[in-house]
Amino acid sequence: MTQIPNSTTRTFTAQGSVPGRLREIARHRELLINLVRLELKAKYKSSTLGFVWSLLNPAMYLVVFYVAFNVILAAGVPRFPIFLLSGLLVWNFFTAALSAGTSSIVGGSGLVKKVWFPREILPLASTGAALVHFFLQSLVLVLALLGLRHPVGWAYLLLLPLALVDLILLTSGLSVLLAAANVYLRDIQHFVELALMAWFWVTPIVYLYSQLTKHLGGRNIALINPITPIVLTFQRAFYGLYGNVLDPRLRFGWYLRNLVVLSVAVSLLFYVSMRIFIRLEGNLAEEL
Amino acid sequence: MAAAIEIENLSKIFRLYKEKYTSLKERALHFRKIHHQDFYALENINLDVDFGTTIGLLGHNGSGKSTLLKCIAGIIQPTSGLVRTTGRLAALLELGAGFHPELTGRENVYLNGSILGLKRVEVDRRFDEIVGFAGLEQFIDTPVKFYSSGMYIRLGFAVAVNVDPEIFLVDEVLSVGDETFQRKCLDKVRTFQDEGRTIVVVSHSADLIRIMCERAAALHHGVMVATGEPNDVIRAYRERLMQDAASDADLDPGLARAELSPVWGKVTIQEAEIVYRDADEGAVRQGEPLRIDVTIDAPEPSDDVVMALTIYGPLGGLVFSTNTRVLGVDLGRVHGRRTVSFVVDEVPLLDGAYPITIGLHTNGGLIYDFWEQQRVFEVKAPGQSIGVVALPVHVDLDRIRR
Numbered sequence: 120m121t122q123i124p125n126s127t128t129r130t131f132t133a134q135g136s137v138p139g140r141l142r143e144i145a146r147h148r149e150l151l152i153n154l155v156r157l158e159l160k161a162k163y164k165s166s167t168l169g170f171v172w173s174l175l176n177p178a179m180y181l182v183v184f185y186v187a188f189n190v191i192l193a194a195g196v197p198r199f200p201i202f203l204l205s206g207l208l209v210w211n212f213f214t215a216a217l218s219a220g221t222s223s224i225v226g227g228s229g230l231v232k233k234v235w236f237p238r239e240i241l242p243l244a245s246t247g248a249a250l251v252h253f254f255l256q257s258l259v260l261v262l263a264l265l266g267l268r269h270p271v272g273w274a275y276l277l278l279l280p281l282a283l284v285d286l287i288l289l290t291s292g293l294s295v296l297l298a299a300a301n302v303y304l305r306d307i308q309h310f311v312e313l314a315l316m317a318w319f320w321v322t323p324i325v326y327l328y329s330q331l332t333k334h335l336g337g338r339n340i341a342l343i344n345p346i347t348p349i350v351l352t353f354q355r356a357f358y359g360l361y362g363n364v365l366d367p368r369l370r371f372g373w374y375l376r377n378l379v380v381l382s383v384a385v386s387l388l389f390y391v392s393m394r395i396f397i398r399l400e401g402n403l404a405e406e407l
Numbered sequence: 408m409a410a411a412i413e414i415e416n417l418s419k420i421f422r423l424y425k426e427k428y429t430s431l432k433e434r435a436l437h438f439r440k441i442h443h444q445d446f447y448a449l450e451n452i453n454l455d456v457d458f459g460t461t462i463g464l465l466g467h468n469g470s471g472k473s474t475l476l477k478c479i480a481g482i483i484q485p486t487s488g489l490v491r492t493t494g495r496l497a498a499l500l501e502l503g504a505g506f507h508p509e510l511t512g513r514e515n516v517y518l519n520g521s522i523l524g525l526k527r528v529e530v531d532r533r534f535d536e537i538v539g540f541a542g543l544e545q546f547i548d549t550p551v552k553f554y555s556s557g558m559y560i561r562l563g564f565a566v567a568v569n570v571d572p573e574i575f576l577v578d579e580v581l582s583v584g585d586e587t588f589q590r591k592c593l594d595k596v597r598t599f600q601d602e603g604r605t606i607v608v609v610s611h612s613a614d615l616i617r618i619m620c621e622r623a624a625a626l627h628h629g630v631m632v633a634t635g636e637p638n639d640v641i642r643a644y645r646e647r648l649m650q651d652a653a654s655d656a657d658l659d660p661g662l663a664r665a666e667l668s669p670v671w672g673k674v675t676i677q678e679a680e681i682v683y684r685d686a687d688e689g690a691v692r693q694g695e696p697l698r699i700d701v702t703i704d705a706p707e708p709s710d711d712v713v714m715a716l717t718i719y720g721p722l723g724g725l726v727f728s729t730n731t732r733v734l735g736v737d738l739g740r741v742h743g744r745r746t747v748s749f750v751v752d753e754v755p756l757l758d759g760a761y762p763i764t765i766g767l768h769t770n771g772g773l774i775y776d777f778w779e780q781q782r783v784f785e786v787k788a789p790g791q792s793i794g795v796v797a798l799p800v801h802v803d804l805d806r807i808r809r
Binding site for chain 2: 128129130131146147149150152153154157160161227229230231232233234235236306400401402404405
């Protein structure tokens with residue numbers, strides 16, 4: 120065995136480059152898929168219905184909020200559950216991925232201390248698992264839209280892939296950063312829970328973007344919240360202009376511009392997070 | 408040709424904190440008051456391991472040998488310098504492989520397989536073999552947090568050896584588990600050696616390294632003190648320990664006891680000669696006599712001297728050890744030069760080279776001097792029996808009649 124076919128050469132130094140890491144992650148995609156699968160499995164371990172629970176959760180939202188807001192309160196946004204769920208899908212993904220991702224490296228210490236693999240895979244797997252739930256929950260919304268023959272914003276559906284890419288980059292960038300930081304400062308995972316709650320209420324998910332801007336005076340300030348442009352796009356695409364609730368003056372170009380600006384920002388965030396992660400990684404195994 | 412493992416100018420600095428604060432409150436309370444000390448766990452290590460070599464890393468506790476292994480495995484990153492490995496690498500560090508405690512044995516096997524770079528179908532193909540090797544058929548669907556430490560290590564070893572690693576790293580693992588499993592592991596390591604895989608063994612046991620490895624490297628306080636042939640390295644390592652003996656009290660007792668002796672050097676071995684009956688042959692035939700003449704010197708008179716002889720087998724294991732007191736001989740007063748001979752009337756050994764160690768110590772076990780495997784005698788044995796000892800066996804037929 121003096122000549123080894125297809126063997127890989129790995130070099131470990133104090134420095135690492137982001138493209139090199141991404142290649143390494145791509146090489147370990149089998150592991151990534153495996154971890155996503157295990158995380159999904161763990162969630163519904165020894166439950167009979169399993170994935171059906173993922174579907175029941177948004178379905179319940181639809182029913183409960185319909186009864187509460189459109190029947191009992193009979194106020195505000197018509198077909199409120201559709202509006203709510205359009206934004207909540209995005210938020211549920213973000214919050215599930217981020218809280219699982221933050222504690223992923225501490226939780227996976229058994230692996231991190233004993234074997235080598237690109238450690239970013241652990242928070243990325245949390246993002247991956249949340250993404251699967253995201254698609255399952257979207258399915259419920261799509262079924263509701265079809266059932267109600269709801270007039271969606273057809274053109275705006277084209278923006279969804281870009282919005283989703285932005286969302287994934289934002290979430291995975293933050294998860295990677297927080298997962299490594301959490302090893303050194305365990306308070307971070309508790310802080311994240313708290314911060315997410317505040318973050319939810321500054322994002323126009325339960326209320327309208329127009330209501331938010333009215334309070335803030337200028338509308339651009341609200342867009343600093345990186346989740347907002349994504350949520351707005353989802354609302355515009357799924358909920359559409361039904362009942363003239365969303366601002367019709369905001370055109371396709373406005374949404375597109377927001378998403379493009381955001382994609383530059385989140386790409387930068389992802390890159391910086393990876394760089395910081397590489398710096399922090401050197402001592403991960405010792406700190407755990 | 409490139410080496411399987413290349414280590415260049417590798418250093419690793421650990422920060423030692425007096426106390427470690429990981430919560431925000433503690434950090435705030437002790438802000439800017441966190442004292443730490445830099446500690447070189449490894450200092451400027453250079454080492455190349457060629458393809459197909461088995462190398463042993465020797466060192467006492469805290470010498471940096473496990474840290475070096477972790478650097479090779481990529482689990483911790485060097486502070487400076489680099490490690491380059493070529494080929495699929497599997498490592499068994501300390502007690503156990505990388506398992507996720509909440510997952511079942513089966514899930515962990517697949518997880519570990521994918522960490523080591525195997526596709527799902529490839530793990531499928533090896534799954535039965537892995538479980539069989541570990542002997543865990545009954546428990547494979549139990550979460551590994553319920554495993555005993557023995558089961559844990561067995562599964563870890565089974566996965567690591569069955570993923571077809573080109574480089575295999577083992578840290579003291581072979582010293583755990585029951586005897587049957589240990590034997591299985593050693594057999595597997597031997598097979599790997601025959602197949603030309605690269606193996607790195609970490610141990611504080613000089614004997615294990617002597618038996619298993621073609622090369623060795625010794626670490627002492629994070630510094631590489633010797634590399635090369637195992638016997639040379641072990642000797643150099645012991646000499647190094649001896650130099651440090653006065654200042655260090657925390658040495659590995661098994662290795663260091665000799666050199667800590669207060670009577671060291673009061674009686675010395677001057678020469679040791681192996682005398683065959685037929686000097687031209689350069690070997691002793693089985694059943695023929697053998698003599699070992701040892702010349703000793705005591706500048707000051709000494710009444711309390713025992714000479715010990717230890718014979719090792721061709722594979723390194725202990726064959727025989729004795730001393731003059733056990734043999735009922737009192738050397739009396741030793742002053743100046745003297746010769747002591749060990750005479751074996753009939754050598755009951757089989758073919759091979761037998762290294763010997765000669766030691767001088769007091770009746771209480773304090774050591775004057777020893778020569779560690781510096782002499783070797785050869786045995787030529789007729790016949791085709793194999794092993795170490797030529798037991799006088801003959802065959803009887805039909806002793807029991809029905």
